[in-house]
Amino acid sequence: MIYDEPRFLPGGDRYVLIEFGNEMNLELNFLAQGLASAIAQNKTKGVVETAPCFASMLVHYEADQISYADLVKELRGLIGNLGSPENIELDSRLFYFETMYLDPWTKACIEDYSAKITPKEYDPAFVARINGLKDEHQLVRVHSGTEYWVASLGFWPGLPFLMPLDPRAMITCPKYNPPRTWTPQGTVGMGGSASAIYPVATPGGYQLFGRTPVPIWDYERRFEAFGDSIVLFRPGDRIKFVTVDKAQYDDVEARVKDGSYIHNMVGYQKFSVKNYKAWVGSLDRSQRF
Amino acid sequence: MLEIIKPGLETSIQDYPGRIGYWNQGFPPSGPMDSWSFRLANLLVGNAAGAPGIEAQYMGPTIKFGADATLAVTGADMRPKLDDKPIPMWESLAVKTGQMLTLGPAVNGARGYVAFAGGIDAPLMLGSASTFHKAGVGGLDGHALKAGQSVPVKRANGTPGKKVKAERRPSFTSDKNWKVEAVRGPNDDWVDAAGHKQFLSFAWKLSARSDRTGYRLEGPDWTFTEKATNKAPEHGNFPSNIIDQGYPLGAVNLGGQTPIILVNDGPSMGGFICPWTIPSAAFWKLGQAKPNEFFHFNEISVDEAQALRRKLDAICSPDSIE
Structure with missing residues (x-):
């Protein structure tokens, strides 16, 4: 649900988390991103930085400049002035990501976790089973069967938090218990209903089932698609995973290595919230690919 | 210039408060984990409290000085020595070209800090010299210091013999x-x-x-x-x-x-x-x-x-x- 009143939750001496609702819903993400923009435009006193995510936003503030109570008052005012997301139309780039599902590297990572931390079922088989899919091959079809919305960046430099835009591709799974201490660079995985690409080898808690060789952060700025940023994505981008086999994966990886890889991105489309909602409303959500 | 003879266990360049303002792209602040000890080390040698210095964890480095310098060692007790002679912590002192600073295993506490008058001259990445080594960001090359590396220090004159008042030092537990x-x-x-x-x-x-x-x-x-x-x-x-x-x-x-x-x-x-x-x-x-x-x-x-x-x-x- 979307709350009537946002919830303000303290995080120690320098953070407040603002929760707009408790589901995965594009409107909630627009509220979080909208509040972040409003704070930036308003230059709210004492705010050091913000981190909007799917249904909430974290504010980092400096208590010597604004008290917790005054900050909450300021933020309530800004939220009250946010318009409805209904009429938003925004430029949205679409990236095609060559991805090898059911790849040997994430399989090795899962086996390593099972051997060293705690035994667990092979992630793709597990996610397929708990979502009532026939097998991991149907999981691949469902997971790669939708565009994903980049709701935010976080966890690790450049990591995109992704929401499936087609409700027929909405699946869910728990996160690791306990989390992994490492994950291969470029791993594609999911937790809850969120998907992500791991930019580099990092710890992590998502279920794993694919890997992409396409770089999503570029410390040395070798690839044109990054422009003047070292992270590829920005909120409001979309991603479509394109399934590739090992030979295609190796080819892309070689191009990334020698610097000749060109990101497959289209930039002529606008995302209309109204059109999207109308389209979602027209679907039979019980269908599965 | 400092020459790293032995790197210790993950010795890194950090500044305070670190890389602030990029949380929404997934960049952590990094910076010294014990900013109390770190800031005092800088103040001892006359630097701004947040200037780039060194964090050593569990096992400290061995560093040779390519120029005269003023330094201060704070944080965990790593039994610091200058050319095999024990030196006091929480106090600034002068070192001469060619001398060698050795930090050993942490006896009490886990992380030791060394500040140098002028501060370490490391490139700024998103506004900070702090090392986030798991992502290869910051420091000299994105990683912890390695044997044989040269670490540039800005030139400045520190005053030897400055001390941190006894009651202003953090006290680390000795009973775990x-x-x-x-x-x-x-x-x-x-x-x-x-x-x-x-x-x-x-x-x-x-x-x-x-x-x-x-x-x-x-x-x-x-x-x-x-x-x-x-x-x-x-x-x-x-x-x-x-x-x-x-x-x-x-x-x-x-x-x-x-x-x-x-x-x-x-x-x-x-x-x-x-x-x-x-x-x-x-x-x-x-x-x-x-x-x-x-x-x-x-x-x-x-x-x-x-x-x-x-x-x-x-x-x-x-x-x-x-």
Whole structure:
């Protein structure tokens, strides 16, 4: 649900988390991103930085400049002035990501976790089973069967938090218990209903089932698609995973290595919230690919 | 110029407060884990409190000086020596070209700090010299210092013989037990009363699988409220799973059933609840705790946490130097 009143939750001496609702819903993400923009435009006193995510936003503030109570008052005012997301139309780039599902590297990572931390079922088989899919091959079809919305960046430099835009591709799974201490660079995985690409080898808690060789952060700025940023994505981008086999994966990886890889991105489309909602409303959500 | 003879165990360049302002792209602040000791080291040699210096963890480095310098060693007791002669900590001293500084294993505490008059001359990456080595960001080349590397130091004159007033130094526990402040929230209503009581009463053991991204704690399983079990499926169906959200630095992040304190190089977002947050003024204790030591958490309010921070910032000022 979307709350009537946002919830303000303290995080120690320098953070407040603002929760707009408790589901995965594009409107909630627009509220979080909208509040972040409003704070930036308003230059709210004492705010050091913000981190909007799917249904909430974290504010980092400096208590010597604004008290917790005054900050909450300021933020309530800004939220009250946010318009409805209904009429938003925004430029949205679409990236095609060559991805090898059911790849040997994430399989090795899962086996390593099972051997060293705690035994667990092979992630793709597990996610397929708990979502009532026939097998991991149907999981691949469902997971790669939708565009994903980049709701935010976080966890690790450049990591995109992704929401499936087609409700027929909405699946869910728990996160690791306990989390992994490492994950291969470029791993594609999911937790809850969120998907992500791991930019580099990092710890992590998502279920794993694919890997992409396409770089999503570029410390040395070798690839044109990054422009003047070292992270590829920005909120409001979309991603479509394109399934590739090992030979295609190796080819892309070689191009990334020698610097000749060109990101497959289209930039002529606008995302209309109204059109999207109308389209979602027209679907039979019980269908599965 | 400094020459790294032996790198020690993950010795890195850090500045304070680190890489601030990029949490929404996933960049952590990094910076010294014990900013109390770090800032005082800088003040001893006449630097701004946040100037780039060195953090050594568990086992310190051996450094040869390519030029005369003024330095100060603070933090964990790594039995610092200059050319095999013990030198005092919490005090500035002059070193000559060709002399060798050796820091050994940490006897008390876990992280030692060395500041040099002028500060280390490292390139700024997104406004900071701090090393976030797991992502290859900051420092000289994105990583911890290596043997044979040369580390440039800006030229400045420090004054030898400056000391930190005795009552202004942090005191590290010698019995493996640390009392650490904690503030309730942001996701405290996912944990039930018994779970909170247990968090505040149990002696949580710091796991060896801990680093500058997260401090894993070993202890009993957590118990939850109805909110954690009766929720929309997109949270993920384990009780501590929540729709991905921004994390406070210092959050006690419940990864499955394992509490992980998110420290200086920690993740900015994720899908686990954070029922408690360690306030910034208590981070120095985390930085000085070793694996297999114990944390005892005591609850304080947001106001108390902010007052503690003001107190610590006041200590980390030139007033503390004599």
